[in-house]
Amino acid sequence: MDTLENLVKMKLPLFIMMVATNCASTPDGSGLNLNGKMFTLSGYAGLRLFSPYMPPPWFSTTPHTTTRPYTTNTRPYTTNTRPYTTNTRPYTTNTRSYITTRPHITTHPYTPWTTAPTTRGVSVCLRYISDFDRFSYFTLSPSSSSLRLYSDGQGFTLTFNGYNNINLYPRIRLWSDSRQNMWTSICFTVDTVKKVAQMFRNSDMSPRKLLPTQYTWSGEPVIDFSDFEGQVTDVQVWDYPLRYKEVLYYTSAGFYGPYQGSVLNWSYISFSIRGGTLLEETFEQQMKLPAGGGKPRRRLRRDKSKEARRQLS
Secondary structure, X not given: OOOXXXXXXXXXXXXXXXXXXXXXXXXXXXXEOOOOEEEEEOOOOEEEEEOOOOOXXXXXXXXXXXXXXXXXXXXXXXXXXXXXXXXXXXXXXXXXXXXXXXXXXXXXXXXXXXXXXXXXXXXXXXXXXXXXXXXXXXXXXXOOOOEEEEEEOOOEEEEEOOXXXXXXXXXXXXXXXXXXXXXXXXXXXXXXXXXXXXEEEOOEEOOOEEOOOOOOOOOOOEEXXXXXXXXXXXXXXXXXXOOHHHHHHHHOOOOOOOOOOOOEEOOXXXXXXXXXXXXXXXXXXXXXXXXHXXXXXOOOOOOHHHXXXXXXO
């Protein structure tokens, strides 16, 4: 069976069904271009996206140090006494000790999460389709500096550090035409310098809210979907707060300008799944396929003898 990477690059199948008992993922240290692809998730499955430039979330990042001590080399010289008739020159014992310790350090080829530099903030954008109003979207950086996004049907709740909550209701029209389609596009931004957060949904925005406490995002670039049910695509993460024009570029699906996440980029990303998850072409790509599976239809053969008798009569 071909690897997932080859199947995605060749674009042969309409969909790829991925069912994993424990975990299935992209090959270690590699990323895939998922432009034009979407994941279908259920409440009992899970999806984790991470940067191909960083170690997979289940890899250990603690450097392993091995010290190889070398033995002490001592070279003793014997005492040489040369008696002469009147002169005796005793030579003292010369001892030279050499102690050398050379530590051998072996580290993993990836940078540990803990060395991630602090940033000016964080922004996350994605597109989704779901028939539920109340659900959990995702958790960003689940093991450190985590951010969680929920929906209560009317607005959104952003939780950070496990206990601080901000309610964000995008009801203010920011621009009139953002080239909307079947997808719901959402973005949230956190500015840790100004200590504010804001939420966007399609053409609407929420008021800017002050953070209740100081927050600095420096966690690992990993985003986890565990309670979401529906389709999700075009996940992008930046390590700074987006400007309004950049949000417009995203919500218009690139019509007004290009966009690309600085931390996680949908066109080159790694993932792991838990349970049954479906990876397939987006609805827009499927609509471009010819009807009938692309096979030409057979024309009905005419009975020439019956046609001739009909004309004579």
